[in-house]
Amino acid sequence: MCLAIITRSQVEHVARLARLRFSPEAAGKIAGELDRILSYVNQLSGLDTSGVAPTSHALDPRDNVLRSDETHPGLTNEQALAGAPAAAAGMFRVPRVVGGE
Amino acid sequence: MAPSTDLAKLSVAGLRELIRSGAAGPDEIWAACSSRIERLDPLLRAFLCVVDAPPAAPEGTGSGRQGGPSPGTGAPDILEETRRSLPVRLDGIPYALKDNICARGLPCTCGSRILEGFVPPYDATVAARLRLAGARLMGKTNMDEFAMGSSCEHSAFFPTANPWRMDLVPGGSSGGSAAAVAADLIPFALGSDTGGSVRQPAAFCGVVGLKPTYGLVSRYGLVAFASSLDQIGPITKDVTDCALVLSAIAGHDPLDSTSARAAPRDYAACLDSEIKGLRLGVPREYMGEGIQPGVREAVERALGLLEGLGAEVVECSLPHTGYAVATYYVIAPAEASSNLARYDGVRYGYRAPEDAAGAGDDLLAMYERTRTRGFGEEVRRRIMIGTYVLSAGYYDAYYLQAQKVRTLVWRDFDEAFGSVDALVGPTAPTVAFPIGSKTADPLEMYLNDVFTLPVNLAGIPAISVPCGLSDGLPVGLQFTGPLMGEPLLLRLAYAYETASGIRHPRPPLDGAGQACAGAGAAAGPGEAQGGGS
Numbered sequence: 001m002c003l004a005i006i007t008r009s010q011v012e013h014v015a016r017l018a019r020l021r022f023s024p025e026a027a028g029k030i031a032g033e034l035d036r037i038l039s040y041v042n043q044l045s046g047l048d049t050s051g052v053a054p055t056s057h058a059l060d061p062r063d064n065v066l067r068s069d070e071t072h073p074g075l076t077n078e079q080a081l082a083g084a085p086a087a088a089a090g091m092f093r094v095p096r097v098v099g100g101e
Numbered sequence: 102m103a104p105s106t107d108l109a110k111l112s113v114a115g116l117r118e119l120i121r122s123g124a125a126g127p128d129e130i131w132a133a134c135s136s137r138i139e140r141l142d143p144l145l146r147a148f149l150c151v152v153d154a155p156p157a158a159p160e161g162t163g164s165g166r167q168g169g170p171s172p173g174t175g176a177p178d179i180l181e182e183t184r185r186s187l188p189v190r191l192d193g194i195p196y197a198l199k200d201n202i203c204a205r206g207l208p209c210t211c212g213s214r215i216l217e218g219f220v221p222p223y224d225a226t227v228a229a230r231l232r233l234a235g236a237r238l239m240g241k242t243n244m245d246e247f248a249m250g251s252s253c254e255h256s257a258f259f260p261t262a263n264p265w266r267m268d269l270v271p272g273g274s275s276g277g278s279a280a281a282v283a284a285d286l287i288p289f290a291l292g293s294d295t296g297g298s299v300r301q302p303a304a305f306c307g308v309v310g311l312k313p314t315y316g317l318v319s320r321y322g323l324v325a326f327a328s329s330l331d332q333i334g335p336i337t338k339d340v341t342d343c344a345l346v347l348s349a350i351a352g353h354d355p356l357d358s359t360s361a362r363a364a365p366r367d368y369a370a371c372l373d374s375e376i377k378g379l380r381l382g383v384p385r386e387y388m389g390e391g392i393q394p395g396v397r398e399a400v401e402r403a404l405g406l407l408e409g410l411g412a413e414v415v416e417c418s419l420p421h422t423g424y425a426v427a428t429y430y431v432i433a434p435a436e437a438s439s440n441l442a443r444y445d446g447v448r449y450g451y452r453a454p455e456d457a458a459g460a461g462d463d464l465l466a467m468y469e470r471t472r473t474r475g476f477g478e479e480v481r482r483r484i485m486i487g488t489y490v491l492s493a494g495y496y497d498a499y500y501l502q503a504q505k506v507r508t509l510v511w512r513d514f515d516e517a518f519g520s521v522d523a524l525v526g527p528t529a530p531t532v533a534f535p536i537g538s539k540t541a542d543p544l545e546m547y548l549n550d551v552f553t554l555p556v557n558l559a560g561i562p563a564i565s566v567p568c569g570l571s572d573g574l575p576v577g578l579q580f581t582g583p584l585m586g587e588p589l590l591l592r593l594a595y596a597y598e599t600a601s602g603i604r605h606p607r608p609p610l611d612g613a614g615q616a617c618a619g620a621g622a623a624a625g626p627g628e629a630q631g632g633g634s
Contacts, residue, residue: 095462
């Protein structure tokens with residue numbers, strides 16, 4: 001089984017999902033690297049795992065973790081905005097997301 | 102007491118004694134570390150930020166977080182309860198945090214440009230606990246960007262040097278913490294370990310590093326890399342200090358939903374050099390090909406010594422070891438691609454400025470620009486791998502299959518612990534390697550973690566202790582135990598340290614900076630004598 005043949009167009013697709021952008025040269029380089037890493041990772045497909053349950057977490061989370069529904073002090077609006085690259089009117093400021101005019 | 106610079110060379114336990122007896126005060130100790138950092142850190146570059154002056158207010162008075170409430174917690178009563186429950190005090194002891202652990206008011210970069218300008222408004226639980234215990238935060242240490250790396254070369258700022266030889270890496274990703282402790286810049290430091298990032302740099306620098314059981318130490322305030330694997334651990338000069346620091350940071354935390362319900366305890370009380378009758382398994386997969394001859398010899402000497410102490414050393418097998426690297430490099434990038442989605446240039450950190458003209462900028466373009474420029478090459482690579490293995494059509498073949506193999510890796514350990522008390526072997530297959538020697542091939546770098554990352558997949562604890570030198574460079578011996586097996590690991594490590602006399606081997610640094618007699622140096626790297634072998 002050899003899934004890991006990464007094409008340029010797959011790199012572009014995955015980059016879009018990951019909100020990254022690659023120049024044509026960078027895309028070629030990372031395609032080669034991903035191909036090599038995923039080819040190595042493909043050794044997992046040779047292992048018989050029928051009947052094996054997946055482990056998502058080191059400790060088996062059998063019980064949910066709940067807390068009482070009480071309010072506690074949190075960050076003030078000022079503290080929450082203190083690290084923002086751009087803020088205005090007590091809010092995070094971002095490029096326009098709805099149609100103008 | 103000798104000249105004040107010698108204070109920097111003492112262990113946490115040694116400093117506690119001095120403070121208790123009144124022979125040295127916290128400010129003198131701070132000054133000693135501070136002047137050693139000033140002299141040596143320009144060469145090592147272990148620190149990303151150093152605090153100028155000790156905190157003015159007395160520590161451990163219960164008012165740890167002045168200036169407003171702490172987010173998400175009914176702070177004052179929880180803090181008071183925590184303070185009362187602390188099993189040890191570390192009054193006046195300076196320490197450093199790896200720069201992916203938040204401390205209120207100090208920049209936290211994770212070794213990345215994308216967190217430029219980020220100053221956390223709160224303390225990580227470990228930082229809060231250490232403050233309550235009386236320890237004094239002296240700085241933040243260099244690391245591979247977002248803890249992705251095994252050499253500290255993936256820091257966005259600069260590489261850190263290995264104190265044993267400046268052209269070598271200190272290991273990683275907690276390379277700054279390990280180098281700082283090894284070079285006596287700081288009595289102890291915390292690191293984080295997702296696939297070996299505490300133990301491997303500890304091995305490369307000749308210090309002690311512990312990866313606790315998953316959940317034993319709160320991850321609140323640790324910047325998430327791979328949430329099911331990440332764990333904070335101490336990096337110290339010796340095993341006693343490891344136990345003391347663990348006692349201060351371990352314990353249940355309501356702010357971390359994955360925190361184990363472990364009662365606080367004094368781990369230093371577990372230190373006992375009697376290990377007669379314990380059964381130690383040596384996984385044959387850890388002593389096979391790929392391990393440097395000098396590393397193998399040092400480990401074999403250590404095994405002989407452990408036998409001489411009355412432990413029964415037997416060969417055992419962890420048959421899926423060979424699959425662990427592949428498993429890890431699916432699971433860790435998958436979790437990372439999700440965790441790192443939060444760096445989008447909106448709430449904190451870096452936002453890339455608009456390209457020329459600027460008109461018509463949209464949100465998506467801002468995200469892509471910010472993430473592409475803000476993340477370094479290795480981080481972008483891992484986000485791409487993670488996004489790929491989670492994407493439609495590949496999830497079952499990669500991610501689900503890796504989770505199943507994770508179960509097999511865990512079963513290997515579980516079966517081994519059915520017949521032995523603990524496992525022992527090398528921490529890493531090699532000693533520290535030259536800066537620049539592995540950066541061209543990401544896969545080769547990943548393979549250096551082959552003995553450490555199975556432990557993270559299984560969630561169990563492991564400790565690395567120095568076990569002598571190979572070609573003049575430290576070799577690490579790793580003890581691995583079952584879940585919550587820290588008391589046993591500390592006992593084994595302490596017994597080994599005591600019998601071998603290998604305790605904080607000193608790197609040949611004292612000619613560096615300015616001349617300074619190495620009078621305070623404890624037992625040198627010594628040789629492990631071969632013990633009963």
